[in-house]
Amino acid sequence: MTPLIEAWRDRQTHRQVWSLALPMMLSNLTVPLVALVDSTVAGHLPQTQDLGAVTVGSAVYTLPLWSLGFLRMGTTGFAAQAKGANDASALRTVQMQALLLAALLGVLVGASMLPLLPWLLGQMHSTPLMTGRALDYLHLRLLGLPAALLNYALAGWFIGVQRARTTLALLLVTNIVNIALNLLFVPGFGWGVPGIALASVSGEWLGALYGLWRARQAVHQLGGHVDWPAMRGWDHWRPLLLVNRDIFVRTLALEGVFFSLALFGAREGDATVAANALLLNGLILTAFGLDGLANAVEALCGHAIGAGDGHALRRALVVAGGWSLIGSLGAVLFFAMAGHLFVDLQTNLPEVRDIAYRYLPWLTVLPVVGVWSYLLDGLFIGATRAREMRDGMMVSVLFFALLVRATRSMGNQGLWLAFLAFMAIRGLSLAWFGLRIRRRRAWVA
Structure with missing residues (x-):
């Protein structure tokens, strides 16, 4: 043989x-579903500029989000190797490093994006009305960027420790809240394009809070401790x-x-x-x-x-x-x-x-x-x-x-x-x- x-x-x-694999496949399928709901809700607003503003604003928002996808991939490998070595302290330290890095990048990148928004939207050659509504959308949407990056780090750590069902639950919480609030804020309250942005931001932050709660539960079961003295040195951060x-x-x-x-x-x-x-x-x-x-x-x-x-x-x-x-x-x-x-x-x-x-x-x-x-x-x-x-x-x-x-x-x-x-x-x-x-x-x- x-x-x-x-x-x-x-x-x-x-x-x-x-x-x-199966929970991750189901998790992946939720991503286009949320985009479909956002575009469908926007498509039923009275002005065509509303749908255009959400489409263009979403495209601009995904630029930093996709570019920072390394927060998920980079965390997975280190967490998986720490689990294979049965090193609980390393698992806790990897998790903390990933969360700190995600939070820092979320704040810095979000803040640096704000002055660039008019220029980025200008490259889309959209009408002044659409550009104004897209700016309103993005000013709110960027409030969720730190939470979205925390979710990347959390998902990467959960995959690495072979808790794929927790990753699925994290994405379901994020996306179900987004969909439900979309339907409440826009058709229900009549908040229009800002309501779509607020629904997305709320989903990302509630998902992040849920993920942090599940991560805290997981590390308590593992034992070990975060190696804070080592984290103060460059050598500990350099590989990640x-x-x-x-x-x-x-x-x-x-x-x-x-x-x-x-x-x-x-x-x-x-x-x-x-x-x-x-x-x-x-x-x-x-x-x-x-x-x-x-x-x-x-x-x-x-x-x-x-x-x-x-x-x-x-x-x-x-x-x-x-x-x-x-x-x-x-x-x-x-x-x-x-x-x-x-x-x-x-x-x-x-x-x-x-x-x-x-x-x-x-x-x-x-x-x-x-x-x-x-x-x-x-x-x-x-x-x-x-x-x-x-x-x-x-x-x-x-x-x-x-x-x-x-x-x-x-x-x-x-x-x-x-x-x-x-x-x-x-x-x-x-x-x-x-x-x-x-x-x-x-x-x-």
Whole structure:
């Protein structure tokens, strides 16, 4: 029996993977639901500028939020390794470091965003009325940024200690409060765009309070203590800050690629950029589901590395990798058989539909190409090897830029070819880094 087959047949690992992956998949699905409720509520307000203000304001708010996503990923790996090492004091210290960093960045970034808001909204070329309402929205919305970042840190710590159900509960509290207050403040009280912003802020802060309460319960059960003397020194903060720095650079590069898709697609016309956006929605939905398995890899591989258990590391990768492949093939089958229906549900514009149909084959193959980058991201996050993630992303972005330039004459077909290659190179570069580490026997100390 080969080691891979032996690892796949380990039933305990299958149970561990799905006990973590399933709650995370459900958690991920709540994210587009809340955006849908916000846009639906805004879409029923009397002025078209209200919907535009919420759409534009949300886009500006997500700039710092997505860029600071390292607070979730960086925390997970350190927490998982501390749990694997059975070090309660390290677990408590990691949690405190992550929360302090999230609170500090939430206040500093929120304050620094305020004077930039008029300029950022000016880049959207919106009407003065829409810009004014978007400013009202953002002035309130930024009050929730510290809570949103605390939720990132809390979710990362809960995933690392394999409390995925608590992560699900945290997101459900945040999002259910947001939805309920949206319906109360806007249709009920008639507060309009400010009511939508206040509902989001209230959801984020109540979610953060719930998460802090659950985190306090968890650390009391663990024992140990926060190493306050060590936290006063740079050496104790350096590993976390370096990992977060590299994940931040990697995230900015990834966002740059998706921004480039919209930018270069717009040169092909409004209908083309709209069709590309509809197709990318399919990739995003697929990624939401497959990221649940990647989250399981983060926790289980980090735990195995902390425990010094190479066999557990292999089992987690093989089992999660097998299910990721099955899930990606299911997505390929869905888009191959129901891709036209997927497009039709999103738009009734004939020109946009026709263009989307033309490029649907690219979406059909993307899940099985991109799944390996999600899976290997989970491995490197769990191992707190963010430098390799950063370097792999930079190589992938370089190839993307070169291919976009080389295929300019192909128009939108060339753009999709470059993006497919980018996703493939992401996975291949991480696999190459992983094999180098394996040859040095450096995954597990």
